[in-house]
Every structure is written in structure tokens, then in C-alpha cells.
Amino acid sequence: MNNGTILSGTNLSKKYGDLEVVKHVTISINAGEFVCLVGKSGCGKTTLLSLLSGLERPTTGEVKLDGTDITKATEDQLALFRRENVGFIFQSFNLIPTLTAWENVALPLFPIKMSGDERHRRATELLEKMELGHRMDHLPAALSGGEKQRVAIARALVNNPKVLFADEPTGNLDSSTGDAIMEILTKLHTEKGVAILMVTHEVELAKTSQRLIRMHDGQVIA
Numbered sequence: 194m195n196n197g198t199i200l201s202g203t204n205l206s207k208k209y210g211d212l213e214v215v216k217h218v219t220i221s222i223n224a225g226e227f228v229c230l231v232g233k234s235g236c237g238k239t240t241l242l243s244l245l246s247g248l249e250r251p252t253t254g255e256v257k258l259d260g261t262d263i264t265k266a267t268e269d270q271l272a273l274f275r276r277e278n279v280g281f282i283f284q285s286f287n288l289i290p291t292l293t294a295w296e297n298v299a300l301p302l303f304p305i306k307m308s309g310d311e312r313h314r315r316a317t318e319l320l321e322k323m324e325l326g327h328r329m330d331h332l333p334a335a336l337s338g339g340e341k342q343r344v345a346i347a348r349a350l351v352n353n354p355k356v357l358f359a360d361e362p363t364g365n366l367d368s369s370t371g372d373a374i375m376e377i378l379t380k381l382h383t384e385k386g387v388a389i390l391m392v393t394h395e396v397e398l399a400k401t402s403q404r405l406i407r408m409h410d411g412q413v414i415a
């Protein structure tokens with residue numbers, strides 16, 4: 194496994210108008226590392242994840258993902274780069290309500306050059322791995338919370354990302370479903386060597402990670 198830096202943010206800041214919610218954050222994550230990000234509600238965790246994953250542009254600073262400075266990329270380049278390298282699990286699932294579970298998972302693959310067969314195989318295999326083989330044709334509204342989250346995880350993994358961002362992936366789930374999701378993520382990390390940056394409120398979960406990063410008021414404090 195390559196143990197070099199896979200993701201780094203240097204002097205990252207984000208301002209919304211006069212409000213600076215991320216303040217000069219410098220952070221780096223090694224390939225295959227499992228890092229937890231903790232801190233009070235509103236301290237800037239989701240915003241920092243958005244900057245590091247290229248969902249949002251920083252006001253200052255730069256982000257390098259697998260050697261590419263994504264802050265210099267055009268919108269089109271960034272979209273393509275994200276599709277090929279980044280997985281993101283949102284706290285609120287963010288599934289598209291009019292698409293089935295299978296279609297939600299396969300969607301990120303459509304802009305990538307790939308045969309229909311390959312696309313079909315990848316999305317189906319992942320859903321089966323998430324024990325959702327019998328729910329592939331369900332719309333999100335007909336799935337339970339844990340099932341939705343597993344669809345969201347499958348979608349985040351369908352492009353074989355180098356880095357997986359997870360924003361409170363167990364936040365909306367009961368504790369046993371949450372445990373199952375954590376097991377999936379931990380397995381992914383140990384078996385596939387995917388680097389994971391996970392936001393969590395739960396100290397117990399954070400203890401299972403290799404490294405803990407604490408944020409306070411827009412800054413990394415430890």
C-alpha cells in the first residue's frame with residue numbers, strides 16, 4: 194500500500210459573506226488512513242469536508258488530492274476528477290427520489306467511459322455486498338433509513354474512490370444499524386485500503402479510527 198499523502202489542504206479558509214467558518218486549516222491524510230473529524234455543531238466540519246472533496250471552493254488555500262491541485266481546476270475538470278477519485282456519503286443520504294436504488298448507485302458511472310455491462314456489474318455487485326440485492330428496484334421512499342444509507346455507501350464506492358468522505362454516516366440511524374454501517378466502512382478501509390475521512394459526533398466511533406482531528410470554531414485544534 195502506498196503510504197504517502199493522498200489528500201492535503203493548506204491554509205484553507207471559507208467565508209460566507211463576512212462570516213469565516215473555516216479558518217486557515219492545514220490538514221493532510223495518508224493513503225489508506227482512517228481519520229475521524231470531531232467538534233461541536235456549527236464548528237465547520239461539513240464545510241471543511243466540502244472544501245477537501247471539491248464540492249465547494251475555498252476562499253483561500255489549496256487542496257491537493259492524489260497530487261492534483263483541485264483548487265486550480267475548472268468546473269468541468271473538477272466534476273470529472275471528483276467522479277473518478279472521490280466518494281462522498283452525506284448525512285442526509287441525498288439519494289435521488291425518482292431513481293431506484295440501482296439507478297442511484299449506477300448514476301455516477303454514466304459520465305465515465307465504461308461499457309453498459311461493466312456499469313451493470315459494478316452497481317449490482319455493490320448493492321449485493323450491501324445486502325440489498327432484493328431491493329435494487331426500490332425507490333428511496335420505499336427503503337428504511339439503514340437501507341438508504343447502504344445505497345448511499347454503494348453509490349459513494351461505485352467509482353472505486355481513493356478517498357471516501359463520510360459526513361456523520363451513522364447520525365440518522367439506530368445504534369445497531371449504525372454499527373453495521375461502521376463495520377462496512379472499517380472493512381472497506383482494511384480490505385481495500387481506501388482512505389476515509391469521517392465526521393462523527395460519537396466519541397466511541399471516533400476511537401476506532403487511526404487518528405482523531407478536533408475542530409473548534411473553524412480551526413483544527415488537535
Ligand SMILES: Nc1ncnc2c1ncn2[C@@H]1O[C@H](COP(=O)(O)OP(=O)(O)OP(=O)(O)O)[C@@H](O)[C@H]1O
Nearest residue numbers: 209210212214232233234235236237238239240241
Ligand atoms: N452556505 C452558507 N452560508 C452561510 N453560512 C453557512 C453556510 N453553510 C454553513 N454556514 C455556517 O457555517 C458554520 C459551519 O457550518 P458546518 O455545516 O460546516 O458545521 P458542522 O460542524 O458541520 O455542524 P454540524 O455538526 O451541526 O453538522 C455554521 O455556523 C453554519 O451556519
Ligand SMILES: [Mg+2]
Nearest residue numbers: 238239240360
Ligand atoms: Mg455538519
